[in-house]
Amino acid sequence: MTSKARSPEIRAYSGPAGGWGSAKSVAEITLKEHVAFRGPGLLSTQNKPEGYMCVSCAWAKPAKPHPLEFCENGAKATAWEVTSRRADRAFFDKHPLHELETWEDHDLEEQGRLTHPMRWDPATDRYVPVAWADAFEEIGRELRGLDPHQVDFYTSGRASLETSYMYQLFARMYGSNNMPDSSNMCHESSSVALPESIGASVGTAVLSDFQNTDCIFYIAQNVGTSSPRLLHDLQDAVDRGVKIVTFNLLRERGLERFVNPQSPSQMLTGKETKISSEYYQVKNGGDIAALFGVCKALIEADDALKGSGKSSVAGDDGKPKDPDNAAMVAFAASILAADKKHVLDHDFIREHTTGFEEFAEAARGHQWEELERVSGLSRSQMTQAADTYAKSDAVMMVYGMGLTQQLMGVQNVHMVCNLALLRGNIGKSGANICAVRGHSNVQGQRTVGITEKPGLAPLDKLSELYGFEPPRWTGRSTVETCEAIMRGQSRAFISLGGNFLRAVPDTAAMEDGWRKLHLSVQIATKLNRSHVVHGEIAYLLPCLGRIELDEQMTGPQAVSIESSIAHIHGSRGKTKPASPELLSEPAIVAGLAKATLGETKVPWDAWVGDYAQIRDAIERTYPETFKDFNKRLFTPGGFVRPLPARERKWVTKSGKANFLTPEKLFPEFSISQGADILHLTTLRSNDQFNTTIYGYSDRFRGVEGTRKILFVNPEDIVRLGFEDGDRVDVTTAIDANNLRKVTAFRIVPYDIPKGCCGAYYPEANPLFPLAHHDPKSKTPSYKLLPVRLSRSIEISHDSPAG
Incomplete structure (x- = not known):
């Protein structure tokens, strides 16, 4: 279908x-x-x-x-x-899995909510109903027969703090640290870089910073499709006179102008709020160069004001080294005219940081011509951004996956921190760093122990509380799990939500490996690709959604969620469950744990009957973070997770915040040379969320009825010999021995820098080699891939997917 x-x-x-x-x-x-x-x-x-x-x-x-x-x-x-549609027994009776494999992603999920626990029947190639007790018993038996090193416990990011805590405890008591999660695919670069720079695992901003800031640097995040409620905070800031300086590859409508649907006057008059006061379109992969340009302008203007002799303003003879340095002198003069005695916060740098001189020398040493070429911005643009920054007292750094999902994602985040540190914009009201996460509670699951890195989990405390010896070996991240699946080293995959096969790179090779799994268990609300491609034994376990009433032994239950800015909130379901056969996520995790582990010190049944007891257990495990957890659960605005960096206490090896200097401006590719190379980024439409496709409309970009689109600069279209509307095949321009291709994508002219192109995620995922990731965070480089185009010979029937 x-x-x-x-x-x-x-x-x-x-x-x-x-x-x-x-x-x-x-x-x-x-x-x-x-x-x-x-x-x-x-x-x-x-x-x-x-x-x-x-x-x-x-x-x-x-x-x-x-x-x-x-x-x-x-x-x-x-x-x-909460759709009224149902993927029930009758649906699975009618459709074998080999047929469902041919369906589009949208159509699988569009069948509606799953209603019964199901087991794949190899004789009929259909999912057939199974009793919950029988499902738990067989899954437990299969897991007991496997080496824990062979089993992966995946989380998609939507599970509550309560479920995530239970899930990581189950995995560790089983003996596995293989806990890949969706954070590995999005903000792992932040989770690596921020601790190195400022000693915090997440951003330091809180919601009140938006009310107290006087400038926001908004970097590589599309607010209009990824987090539209943030537009209210941006609009309020603009109304107070706050300048928003945007660095982004594409012109995105949410970063340009906004009409608040909740404002009758705006809706009736059409009055728009201009969001970005300055908008700089950075070339794909040019973020380090752009931020270095801003930092260079700041440092050299500061040198000029101090008369240090270290700037490039003048040589030993007192004459300008560069005739264009009149711009730098003018910039420095404008700082003085704004009643600013210096550009950098030297007191903060001296007291709170290390590595400044090395970073400053690197910034001075970069030539403007090189920064312009790599970033796609002019010197005057980078200097203008620096001028705005220097004249602001409290600046927020807001960024998203456009920075983290790159080969140099960790260093991109280092550069954001460097820019903030230059003027002490961490640890004060109205400033701070805001890493905008994509999925609800993807950050929170890490807070309560979902991690493959044993050093990040309180293993000794877990051992003390529950009387077992946790595994101490390093588990598999998402990329490493994919490698293990491809090699046949992963024998079982337990998935707490998500659509793993569509979210990961190297789609074709991953599906081949997926079919070799011995056991796959999918805890889900709706049908997706990861459920219909299967291994030897496959279970589909339907759960309650967060919006549904969760009635347990002690009555209706609430759960907790951590937001992007580390505010922890309570959540109560409000609607009738889609089926009486559904179990809650905590009940499913408990059922699996009991069937697999046997008798333990964990009160699984008591926890399922009363989620407040799980929160008490979380508080015992993390007493500082979750003090008085149950009492504060429904605090208006949430209660804020404590972070030492917010108080300028730096939990780093140096004891201070660290300026960390990238070694290069742009990653090196093995065979990415040539005038025909374009650098591809993946995008969301405004009719999707992650791998969930609600429909085939991208209103802001003017696309209706298809997702097989390639957005290209108009001059590149002409230069490469194509026309608007041509169908092209897109091929990776790395790994010449194993090329990857997607076919019959329609070219659409778009306001994107020359040399760059964009396509929708996950349709473009087959292009990305698994090895194409940041070396430290292992985050796939979905925002930067060299590709070539060729005229397609495939006939397109103009279906919504093509």
């Missing part, structure tokens, strides 16, 4: 983010999922203090919420989850 065929349309969209386009989209999704009558009531409690946390993005619930505290994408996620 494929979605109803339609002719793709490419037409410019002139509207803002939000506005009537957003309102129309919300109405359409509630009608499509048959929730038009109960949808508005549910949405009125979304992200409210006593309501449920959105199941899509990870933005915080404010203490004083808006009347409607949801965005277009959040409404889609809710409608998608």
Whole structure:
């Protein structure tokens, strides 16, 4: 089955983010999922203090919420989850898995909520119902027969803190540290870089910083599709006169202009808020060069003000080394005119940092011509950004996966920290670093122990509390799990949510390896690709969604979620479960653990009956982070996870914040030379969330009816001999012995820097070699891949996927 065929349309969209386009989209999704009558009531409690946390993005619930505290994408996620559609017994009776393998991703999920626990039957090639007790018993028996090194426990990021704590405990008591998770694929570069730079595992910003800042540097994150509720904070900041300086590859509507759908005056008048005061389109992979340019301008202007002789303003003879340095002198003069005595915060640098001189010398040594070539920005643009930064007192650094999902993702994050440290913009109100996570609670699951790195988990405390010896060996990250699956070294894969096969690189090779698994267990709400491609034994275990009422022995239960900015919130389900056969995630984890481990000191049944007891256990394990957990669960605005860096206490080897200097500006590719090379980035449409495809519309980019799109600069289209609308095959330009290709992508002219191109995720994932990742974080480089185009000979039938 494929979605109803339609002719793709490419037409410019002139509207803002939000506005009537957003309102129309919300109405359409509630009608499509048959929730038009109960949808508005549910949405009125979304992200409210006593309501449920959105199941899509990870933005915080404010203490004083808006009347409607949801965005277009959040409404889609809710409608998608509480749909009246059902993938029930009759559906699986009708469709064998070899047929479902031919379906599009959208169509699999569009069948609706899973209703019964299922086991794959090899005789009929169908999922057939199985009793919960029988499923737990067989899965436990199979796991007991395997070496724990052969078993991977994956988490997608949407599970609650309570479930995540139970899940990591189950895995460790079983004897495995193989806990790959979706964070490995998105912000692992932050999880590696931030501790090295400032001694914090997450960003230091809190929600109140948006009310106290006077400047925001917004870097490589598309707020309009990835976290639209953040637009309220940006709009409020702009209304107070805050400047937003944006560095982003593409022109994104949410970073340009916004009409608040909750403002009657804006909706009626169409009055738009201009979001970015300065907008710099950085070339793909040029982020380090762009940030180095800003830092260079700051440092050299500071040198000029100090008369240190170290700047490039003048040589030994007092004459300018570079006739263009008149711009630097003018920049320095403008700082003085703004009543600023210096550009850098020398007191902060001296007291709180190490490595400044090495970093400053590197910045001085980079030539403007090289920085311009790699970044795609002009010297005057980088200097203008520096001027805005220098004249601001409290600057926030907000960034997203456009920085982290690169070959130099860790160093990209180091550079963000370096820029913040130059003027002491960490550890003070209105400043700080905000790493915008993608998935709700993807950050929180790490906080309670989901990690393959034993040094990041409180193993001694777990041993003390539960009377077992945790494994001390380093487990597998997502990339390493993929390698193990391809080599046949992973024999079992337990998945707590997600669509692993669609989220990871090297799609074809991964599917081949997936079929060789001995056991796959999928805890899920809806059907996806990772369920219909299967190994020898496959189970599909349907769970309650976060939005649904979770009735246990002690009554309705609440769960907890950590936002991008480390605010921890309570969440209560509000709607009737999709099926009486569903179990909660904690109940499923407990069932698997008991069947696998036998008798333990863990009170699994008591925990399932009362989630407050799980929170008590979390507090005992992490007493500083979760002090008075149950008492503070529904604190308006959430309670803030403590981070020493917010108080300028640096938990690093040096005891200070570290300036860390990248060794180069741009990664080296093995065979990426040639005028025909374009650098590809993957993108989301505004009709998807991660691997979930709600539909085939990308309103902001003017695409309707298809996702097989390649966005290319108009001059590159002409230069490479193509025309608007041509169908092209896209091939990787690395690893010449194992080329990867996607076919029949339609070229669309777009405002993207020359030499760059963009395609939707996950349709472009087959292009990415598994080895194409940051060497330290192992985060796949989904935002930077050299590719070549060739005219396609494949005939496209213009279905929504092509």
